[in-house]
Amino acid sequence: MTIVRDAERKRSLILRLKRAEGQVRGIQKLIETEADCEKVAQQLAAVRKALDKSFFALVGCVIAEGSVPADDVAEMLSKYS
Numbered sequence: 001m002t003i004v005r006d007a008e009r010k011r012s013l014i015l016r017l018k019r020a021e022g023q024v025r026g027i028q029k030l031i032e033t034e035a036d037c038e039k040v041a042q043q044l045a046a047v048r049k050a051l052d053k054s055f056f057a058l059v060g061c062v063i064a065e066g067s068v069p070a071d072d073v074a075e076m077l078s079k080y081s
Contacts, residue, residue, distance in 0.1 A: 009061050016054045023047040055081065 027043045059077060062068050 005065060006061065009057070009064075013054060013057055013061070016050065016057065020047050020050040020054065023050060052081075 023043060024047055027040060027047065030040050030043060059073065062073055062076070
């Protein structure tokens with residue numbers, strides 16, 4: 001199974017992941033500078049949500065391409081979400 005064939009969807013997914021990567025680096029800096037735990041938790045929740053959106057965008061690509069049977073998509077969703 002190819003992950004993402006459509007160039008625009010691939011670009012969008014890569015950009016989402018780069019933003020999440022930046023958020024993770026920001027969290028590391030917050031921890032290094034001993035920031036307030038609530039602030040760190042807030043940023044962890046934000047990056048978790050960003051990764052969830054990336055995952056569902058990927059699933060959307062799989063569905064849109066139509067090359068994977070619906071049962072396999074459902075299995076992937078139940079296994080990884």
